[in-house]
Each structure stands twice: as structure tokens, then as C-alpha cells.
Amino acid sequence: MGKIVLVLSFLNLFLFADELAITERSFTNTCISCHKQQQIPSSLIYKRYLLKYSTNVRMEEAMFNYLKDPKKEYSIMPEPFFLKFPMKEKVEVDDQTLRKSIRTYLDTYNMKKKLILE
Amino acid sequence: MLHSEKRSLFRFLIIYLGSTFILFSVASWLFYISSKHHLLDQQRESLKYEAEHIKSQLRILHQSNAQKLVYPQHKYIKSAIYDLDKVYIFGTFQEDQSLDINKYDNNLYYITKIEPYYLGAAYLLVSRAIVSAPIEKLQKSIFLFMLGAGLFFTILGYFLGKLFVAPMRDAMEQLNHFIQDTTHELNTPISTILTNIEMIETFSEHEEKSRELKRIEIASKTLSRIYDDLTYINLNHKYHRNIVSLNMGILVEERMVYFSAMAEAKSLQVSVDTDPNVILQIDRNDAIRLVDNLISNAIKYNRSKGILHVVLTEKQFSVKDTGIGIRSKDLQTILQRFKRANKSEGGFGIGLDIVNQVVNSYGFVLEVRSKESKGTEVRVKWEK
Secondary structure (H helix, E strand, C coil): CCCHHHHHHHHHHHHHHHHHHHHHHHHHHHHHHHHHHHCHHHHHHEEEEEECCCCCCHHHHHHHEEEEEEEHHHHHCCCHHHHHCCCCCCCCCCHHHHHHHHHHHHHCCCCHHHEEEC | CHHHHHHHHHHHHHHHHHHHHHHHHHHHHHHHHHHHHHHHHHHHHHHHHHHHHHHHHHHHHHCCCCCEECCCCEECCEEEEECCCCCCEECCCCCCCCCCCCCCCEEEEEEEECCHHHHHEEEEEEECCCCCCCHHHHHHHHHHHHHHHHHHHHHHHHHHHHHHHHHHHHCCCCHHHHHHHHHHHHHHHHHHHHHHHHHHHHCCCCCCHHHHHHHHHHHHHHHHHHHHHHHHHHHHHCCCCCCEEEEEHHHHHHHHHHHHHHHHHHHCEEEECCCCCCCCEEEEEHHHHHHHHHHHHHHHCCCCCCCCCCCCCCCEEEEECCCCCHHHHHHHCCCCHHHHHHHHCCCCCCHHHHHHHHHHCCCCCEEEEEEEEEEEEEECCCCC
């Protein structure tokens, strides 16, 4: 019985880890690689969203809307930004994957987690 | 100062000081509330200043790319930041502080909005403990002011009161002077009359006194007693008392003999029941004034052919008559000097006042029971 539980636990851990790895890979392939290539710091984008939307839920929603339908009015960047950079293309991933990627992004750059008391 | 004068002054002071105290208390309370709010507003202003300072530090933190962001801390000030949904983000409070500050006290709180949302913070809550030193100083100042004002108005009230009772005092003094002069002038003729009556009795060939002589004797004794009462009142405070072991039984019997002529004249049915073993530590003149006034009143206000019952026991001395009685509303004030419940008989209204003075001096207890048109019983209990 104990062995069965142990095997199931390991199986669950591997599956979960696998899912995380897939999400992170998708996030890296879909978002980070492109940002790095175009030299647009992701942390800067995060700070701009944070300044405007305050909460993760609102930020996620705003990002999702923009990525699904990239337009100037949905973008967090100012208009002059688009004089230099072209409007990004619509992300061709399913909603669930996109949301997971956004959450990973928000978690990666979460400034609230960096706060400490001396 | 006379008793009535003291009472009037006391009443005046109570009303004057009471109303002044209420007025000053209300004014001081309003002043205290206003000043306290002003002091708290000053502290709140400093809190606002600190809040602005924290905001600027949050802006710097937001721009930082450091791996660790050190949250701004200030001595005496606690702060916390909240997101747009008022969810706690971070702060220096001991535990996650709710943004709902209505339930807290003893601290000053200030909430300000942050825009744009540095670090995602939409609200900043700052707090500090109320600095109580200036408030305590204010309380102390108000207390000292009240104390000073109280002292000033007490002294002022005392002098004002004395000014108000001065006319009453003058009238009382005039009356006392008049009585003093009268008693002085009465002494010689009364003594002369009584001495001569005794001489007539001594050298008279007839055993029985004539009716006219009896009347003269009664009138003279009445005058003599009034003289003694008035002298007692005037000299009461200066009089040196000679406290002796006095047999009250013998004294009461003696005084009943003294009043026998008066009782006979009113055809009273007198019964005297005295315990011969009642010994009191008392001044003889005080005891005479006590007994005389009670018996004299009982005879004077008794009806013709009424009953006079005098009882002396180890516990009390009581005199009961079947006279006109005292109205229940007059019973409270009957012991006051110059107070006469009934003006049908002559007198100054000092009898019961003297009795009361003696009773109070020796710690006795005086009880007056009376029914109008039925009679009065006065009891003096020797021990409380």
C-alpha cells in the first residue's frame, strides 16, 4: 500500500513539474525570446503595467486583452514607442496557455515579493 | 457668627460656587475639546508630511532594479501599502493591518491615495501613537486654572456673602443688644420683688398667702425665669460651666415646687414620677434651664385643668401636656431661636432653643412628639 502511495506521489510530482516546465518553455519561447531580440526589457513593461493596474488580476486582464488583439489603445506603451517599434502580431496560442504564460510573467517580475524590511 | 447667619452664608456659597463651577466646567470642557482637536490636528499634519515622504520613497523603489527592495521605515511612524482592491501588500505594522481604521484608537491614522500605483500600491496607510505630553500639559493647565478660579471665587463669594448677610447680622445684633440691656435693667427690680415677697411670707401672720400675693409671686417668678433664660443665651459662650454629679430627681422635685404656684393658677392636674437615683454629670444651671423651660412650656401652653405629666428615669426625662400642641409642619423649625409655633401665649421663643443648646452640649437626644389640639410630649434621652 505504502509503495503504491509513494509511486503515485512521484508520478504526480513529475506530471506537475512537467506542466510547469511546459508553461515556462511556452512563456520563454512566446514572450521572452522576442523581447530580448527587440531589446525591450520585460521588467520595464511589468513596471508600466503595475503603475497603471496595481493588482495582478487587473494586469492579467489588460495583458490578455492586448495580446489577443494588439492595438495602440490596449497597449501599455506610449504612442511614440510605436514610431520605433512595430505593433506586435496577435499571439497564436490558446487562451488557457496565454493566461498561464501571463501569470508566469507576472510572477517572474513580481516587485511585491522583493520588498523587505531592514 | 450666628447659626442662621452661617446657614444663609453657606446656602449662598453653595448656589454661587455651584453655578460658577458648572459654568467654568462647561467652558473649560469646551476649551479642552477645542484645544485637544487643535493639538491632534497638528500631529495629523506631521503625519501627512511623513506620508508624502514615504510616497516619494516608494516612487524611487519602483524605479529600482535591485533584487531586494527595502521598504521605507520611519521612527515612530508605521505604514502599509494596499493595492487597488484594498488588499494589503506590505508594511511595518506588526500584523497585516486592515485599511478599515475606524475600529482603532489611541493612534492617529491617515490614509492617502497613491497615483500612479508605485509598486502596485493604490493606498498608503500611515499611523503614529498620539503624543500625549501636550494633551497632559493642557489638562494640567486647565486643572490649575479651575483650582485657581475655584479659590478666587470661594474667597470672593465668602466676602460677597458676608456683605449680603450683613443687614441680617445687624438686625440680630441689635436684638441681642436690646435683650442684653433689658436683662441688665430687669435684674435689680425682679430681685427686689422676689426678696420682698419672701419677707412678706416670712413675717406674715396669715398661714395662707393671699391670692394677690400669689399672683405677684407667679408673675415675678415668670419674669425671673425669662431673665435667667435671656442671661443664659447672652452669656452662653462666655459662661464657665461647673460640671458636677447632679441628682436630677432632687432637682426636678425642686423645680416642680418652684412652678407649683403657676400650675395651681391654671388648675393643672400634675403628676411627677421621678427616679431618685438619676445622677448626671452636668452643670447645675444648664440642668435648671433644661428642666425649667420644658416644664414652663408645658404649663404655659396647657389648657386650663389639663394634665401635666413629668417623668424622670435613668434613660430619659419627659414632660407631657394636654395643651394646644404643635402643627406637624412647625415641628421641624420649633427648635430655632425666636420661633414660636403659637403666639397665643407671651414669650420670646427662646425656650426650646435653650433646651436644644443644652441637649447638644451634653450629647443628649431631644424628641418632640405633638398632635395639634391634643398635646405635646418632649423627651430628653440621656444617651444616644
